[in-house]
Amino acid sequence: MTPVPPQPTRAELAILRVLWQLGPSTVRRVHESLRDTQDKDTGYTTVLKLLQNMTEKGLVQRDESERTHVYEAALSQKRTQRDLLRDLMDRAFGGSASSVVAQALSMKRASAEELAEIRKLLDEHERRGK
Template sequence: MSPKNANQPTESELEILSILWNVGPATVRQVHEHMPRTVGYTTVLKLMQIMAEKGLVTRDESERSHVYAAKQKRETTQKKLVKNLLDRCFGGAADQLIMQALSAKNLSAAELAEIRTMIDEFERKRNA
């Protein structure tokens, strides 16, 4: 992993971050109970320790069971991951990224309308 991406979450780390974003600060045991797939407790513990070292989570050590929390909001992490994908895979071409995202799933008319509404809102805010 390059130093530039050293604090990018892995797939397993994103699973843990999703749990922390959804349930809030939690102990390793609580995160382990919410894991969407079978993973050993010690694996979750080690992942969360690594995540703390990488700066992805904070760790409150004031209680016997340490409590972990996501260091950044979900949206901030998503934005960084998309920016990284945009740069690495699409050479910064946002239109190509969007076209691939739109073609990756058969969108309903309602989903397309919602996307149009989001784009209109984005333009309004940008031009304000």
């Protein structure tokens, strides 16, 4: 009965994104990847501490068989995205999925390419729902 891990904080989510992209990684790898991607510059021990906390919370799993530990995301990216979006949907959109979509469409980043993708998703969803 593993209790559901709490939602990741901002910094924790940034780390999870690295783990999802790279797969199981050491602290050093995560730190360097953040160094490249991120604007901010976090220290090595900061990343270590975060990962220790995340292990405690159940957000990541740690392989300690070797001296240099290897961390892996405990939940899939999709699952985490779903949880986070659900939370925001409840808190800010009154639980309305269509409101969320409306706002998503109103953004400049909803390019033509993305619109086609969205329409495809909608068709699939409808077909499956039948």
